[in-house]
Amino acid sequence: xxxxxxxxLVAIAQVDHVHHVSSQELWNRxxxxxxxxxxxxxxEFYSSVTSMPQGIRVSGSDAMLALEVFLRRIVPIALxxxxxxxxxxSCATSGLTGGTIYDALHIACARKSSAERIYTxxxxxxxxxxxxxxxxxxxxxxxxxxxxxxxxxxxxIGFP
Numbered sequence: 001x002x003x004x005x006x007x008x009l010v011a012i013a014q015v016d017h018v019h020h021v022s023s024q025e026l027w028n029r030x031x032x033x034x035x036x037x038x039x040x041x042x043x044e045f046y047s048s049v050t051s052m053p054q055g056i057r058v059s060g061s062d063a064m065l066a067l068e069v070f071l072r073r074i075v076p077i078a079l080x081x082x083x084x085x086x087x088x089x090s091c092a093t094s095g096l097t098g099g100t101i102y103d104a105l106h107i108a109c110a111r112k113s114s115a116e117r118i119y120t121x122x123x124x125x126x127x128x129x130x131x132x133x134x135x136x137x138x139x140x141x142x143x144x145x146x147x148x149x150x151x152x153x154x155x156x157i158g159f160p
Contacts, residue, residue, distance in 0.1 A: 001034055001035070001036055001075075001113050001114055001115050001116060002030065002034065002035050002036070002115055002116060002117045002118075002119065003035075003036045003037065003077075003106075003109070003110040003113055003115035003117070003118045003119065004026075004030075004035060004036070004037050004041075004074070004119050004120075005037075005041070005106055005118070005119060005120035005121070005122060005126070006037075006041045006044040006045055006048065006106075007019075007120055007121035007122055008023050008026065008027075008119050008120060008121065008140055009023075009037070009041065009045045009070060010045060010048050010049060011023035011024075011121065011140070012024055012027045013045075013049055013066050014049070014052075014056060016056065019121055019139075019140065022139070022140040022141040023121075023140045025140065025141070026119060026140040026141070027073075030073055030074075031073070032072065032073045033073075033075055035073055035074045035075065036074060036075045036076075036077050036109070036110070036113040036115060037070075037074050037075075037076055037077065037109075038076070038077055038078075038079075038105060038106045038108075038109035038110075039076040039077060039078040039079075039109070040102070040105060040106070040109075041076070041106070042067060042076060044102075045063070045066075045067065045070075046060070046063045046064070046067065049062075049063050049066070050063050075113070077109040077110075077112050077113045078109075079105065079108055079109060079112065083108060083112070084105070086108075087101070087104050087105055087108045088101065090104065091104050091129075096128075096129065100125065100128070100129060103122065103125045103126055103128075103129045104129045106120075106126070107126060107129050107130045107133070110133075111130075111133075115136065116136065117136055117138060118133065118136050118137045118138070119138060119139065119140050120137060120138075120139070121139060121140075123137060123138075123139060
């Protein structure tokens with residue numbers, strides 16, 4: 001199982017995004033039901049692409065179409081209320097504050113999915129939250145270990 005952060009999904013969907021090509025190449029190698037995201041990523045993606053600056057912002061309907069395509073291949077991982085509390089407590093104990101909690105929640109979902117690789121464009125933030133997983137937290141472009149055999153480029157996502 002691999003895990004994708006919201007930053008990767010946004011880069012896949014935004015064809016003019018600086019990280020689009022690397023993110024799209026990773027997506028093309030992702031296998032159905034072998035790719036996870038946190039359930040919260042769905043809301044973050046929707047929020048991100050519908051609140052972009054004029055010219056690259058998309059409608060809610062277009063954001064939902066993109067999510068429907070993503071959901072053909074990804075498994076959303078949700079935390080229980082106890083897992084949320086444990087994550088909050090871990091952040092408090094570690095001195096992590098503010099928006100870092102959202103990265104911690106993504107990491108908790110990645111752990112829950114038993115992800116072998118965690119792909120993000122926010123390496124520093126994710127590695128700060130989970131230094132024990134630093135070797136598994138990588139940027140798209142570092143996908144040589146995916147080991148996929150089939151090409152799955154039939155799910156095209158991309159906003160101008």
